[in-house]
Amino acid sequence: MHVIETGNTAAALAVKLAGAQVVAAYPITPQTPLTEKLSEYIEAGEMDARYVPVESEHSALGVCIAASSAGARAFTATSANGLLYMHEQVHWAAGARLPLVMCVANRAVGAPWNIWNDHQDSISQRDTGWIQMYCCDHQQIIDDTLKAFRVAEATSIPVMVCYDGYLLSHTYMPFAIPDEDQVAEFLPPFRPSYALDPGSPANLNTVTLPEVRLDVNGELAHGYMEIRYLLQEDLRNAVQVVEETDAAYQAIFGRGGAPLVEPYRCDDAEYVVVGMGSITYQLRDVIETLRAEGHRIGVLGVRLYRPFPDAAVAAAVRGARGVFVMEKALSYGYEGALCSDLKSALYDHLGELGTAPSVKGLVAGIGGREIRTADLADALRSGLAGSVPDPNWIGIQL
């Protein structure tokens, strides 16, 4: 069935279809309508779940951590400073290997206070050990959120599904709602790898020593370092799990095929613009304009940001002369995080060949600054002519 609805509704429908059993969230713009929808579904009996109202985002994720530890499929959602407020628990959920799903309606972080879109909130959670997916439209929001539950449960790693606040969360677009029976086939009920059991009491994640030890039963128990190494190993392997999950989804629903990176007119491209989220679809228009002017240019949307699909990113821009990275976030004091990640992938995969393209970072839409298609085109034209604008923040007025 197709509907015309908001991005937040797309996320809520996915959570309902996924049969999340516990939802705990604190309202924050622009995520609020998503959690309101979920509480409506639960209140109306359309969704068999427990909605736990909490006094903060830190508690929201705390509830989800507890619910997941007890073997329930759990979901939360937030934005901006709400995500920052839960940061400690964000690390915790990954270290505890709990397969939670969280939607992030991306919003700029304070100070100064701002409710509009950029990616600083979720990018600043890059190093927490979560899987991060970035959606470009409403269909991807509903599809990715469903896939996120399966990926999380297959890897025992929590997944963050990120989509642009307002630009996607509040706009209306047509999208297909997956059929309930097919979802049941794709996502069977959650079978936890471990669940708290009063019959066999245990402490989870208490002080864990630097060294390995024998536990009370005389069996090997890992130290902190082994546990953290296995998170890293499983995250790196999760690239493949994301691909397999997408293939399974595509086989049932007929949508997907580009879960890591989504190239648009990159095959013959001399230049590639790389970005994440809705801006990559806006860039498709820009690219058409520039192509009409004779430039061989394409767009690469990075759909999976963590684990970073370095090989896929490098392969997608291999052969290009130049790459422009268009970002809505920064590692303050250096450059955009995606720009650094991409350079590092090129160094690893193309460095020896001496074929790595030049890379230039551009920043756009910080704090919801209007991203005018004409400005994007102008910035790229000057980049194609040899130098990106200085400063490289598109639309800045200084």
Added chain:
Amino acid sequence: MGPRGYRYKTSHSQPGPGDGGATGSWRVQRPVIDLARCTPAKRGKEACFACWLYCPDVVVSRTIPPQIDYEYCKGCGICAEECPTGAIEMVDESAAHEHED
């Protein structure tokens, strides 16, 4: 490649001595029970056992007399603090070793 099952990827521990490692090596002071003042030891009956109840590492036995497993006793002194008869003295480890020698 070492073990990769879920239990190896997470930190679990069960109540029992030693699941926090060989915590006896942390000890600076050692609790020593004076049996002449310890209620169950004196009466030969199950009684008191406040030390058994309060020990956070479950290393005091509920026996007559109570016994402390020094392999895991971390020397926190809670048992000495809680003992209603003042039967437990915290003795410097160095002094305890000299005594043993």
